Amino acid sequence: MPDQEIKDRVREVLYKNMISGQRAGFSYHYTKPSPGTYPFQYFWDTCFHVFTLTALGEEDMARKHILSLFEMQQPDGFVGHMSYWKRLWPARITDLFQLRPRDLLQLYKPHMSALVQPPLAAQAVLRVYSLTRDKSFVQQLLPRLRKYYRWLARNRDFEGEGLLSIITPFESGMDWKASYDPVLGYSKGKAGPQLFWKVLQVDMHNFRKGYDLKAIYRSNKFIVKDAAFNTIYAQNLSAMAELCRLAGDEEEQYFREQADKTGKAIYKYMYDETDAAFYDLYGHDYGKLKVRTATIFFPVVLKSVPDTVCKQVLERHLLHKDGFHVPFPMPSLSVNEPAFVPNESLYIWRGPTWVVFNWFMQQFLLEKGYEQEAQALLQSVKKLVSGSGFREYYNPFTGEGHGAEEFTWSGLVVDMINKQQGAD
Known part of the structure; x- marks a missing residue:
């Protein structure tokens, strides 16, 4: 197409x-x-x-x-x-x-x-500002944004280390993510009804506590520091610093310091040198959830991560295809994981390919000079939407579309097209 x-x-x-x-x-x-x-x-x-x-x-x-x-x-x-x-x-x-x-x-x-x-x-x-140069829009939103990011730091950085915790699998945006299984006490690999009820019990637990965050943290039922969530948090703290600079806001330095703090904490606690992967963490003691989901790549986009580490992660898993070697990358879970299922299922994010992973990694690959690899991710997405339409997720082997139809996330392909054209 x-x-x-x-x-x-x-x-x-x-x-x-x-x-x-x-x-x-x-x-x-x-x-x-x-x-x-x-x-x-x-x-x-x-x-x-x-x-x-x-x-x-x-x-x-x-x-x-x-x-x-x-x-x-x-x-x-x-x-x-x-x-x-x-x-x-x-x-x-x-x-x-x-x-x-x-x-x-x-x-x-x-x-x-x-x-x-x-x-x-x-x-x-x-992003809106970068295309419109509309400072009035930045000034209009900045007070709201400041309050929002300060709320996150105040209410979800329970230990003060710069890392945010999620209190249910649904907060990561990646429902049923396989790395959460050990926290939920689910050990059967492939998902089934028991997993559904274990996740629902987490939300019922939080509901019964009236979403009192301090009480939820003390109970330690589901306290997870997701690698993707925190990478995005670090990126947006940096974006906040830039927005403050544009608006002449005095909190620019605060957000720069917070971005640096979060980036360093991600590298310190999440990176596993032996596996060359960034893992989600759980509990009060920061235990690593050693399940290779596609988010093991995410922190490589941060400046706080040394270039040598970025190269190790990419070469081990993305470029050498260790568990992520499929015709239509990037699968949401390594094909070598017991929980991997590539087909349509209620329990999404456990194998199928989502456009958002390719979109997220493309910019980093372009910035680091991996233009051929970035182009390959784009071409894969274009084949998916051309062959199966705009679907929620896709079979990583066949490209067959699954889940919701007319799904807007897959429209991120247009941003990928623009970025690739800019790089060319």
Whole structure:
């Protein structure tokens, strides 16, 4: 499929899934990740939409999405991972316990979930600025962003080391991720109904505690420092420093120091020299979850990680294909892991290929001179969307599309096309 046709189809999917309106004094404008499966405004999905919209030249629409994302921000800075606007009742049983108990009494009006998601918002705002040079937009969002990132540091960096903890698998954005199995007490490898109930019990546990974060941390039922989540956090702290610089804000130095602190902590605690991989951590003692998901690569994008380490990680796993050698990279889990399943399943992120992994790694590969490898990732994604359409995820061996249809994340291919063209 020619590049322009891909872009036209991505624009069509975005507009087909776009919703706007007003309710109870709030104005909202967002894109559903898919027409039926994911009907709400999701935090990191919205940020992906900003990257896709700006790649299509839709900067005004991107602005509206970000403003909508922060419309219901709480006074303390919190922003939930789901914003319920027009449709107010949770779509799935797994969503129900992701609300604070008091919010169940307010389902008649717009509200947010009690969870967070990977904090991509600062990078999304910086992307809009990089294309529009609109400082007024930066100044408009910066107070909200400052409160949000300070909330994360205050409420999720439990140990003060610069690393954020998630309290349920759903907060990473990678539901059913295999590296969480040991924390959940699941040892059967391939996922089944028992895993579903173990994950649901985590959310029920948090719900019963009224999402009191201190109490949840003390209980230590599911306290995980995800490598991807924290890499994105570090990147966005750096983005916050840049936004503060642009706005002449005095907190620039604070965010630079926080970004450096988080980056160093990721390298110190997550990197495993023997395996040349960055692992998720669990519990109060930072135990490594030695399961090779695709996020073992993520921290290589950080400046705090030495070049020699970046090279070791890439050559061991991506370039030499140790467990990630498939026709359509990058699989969400190494093919050598017992939990690996490449086909469609309720238990996603345990084998299939997602466009977001290729999108995330492409920029780093281009920056480090791996242009051929970056081009290969792009070509793989173009084949996937040309052959199977815009699907939630794909079989890494056959390219067959699975999960939600008209799925907007796969539209990130247009940003990849633009980046590759810029590198060429």
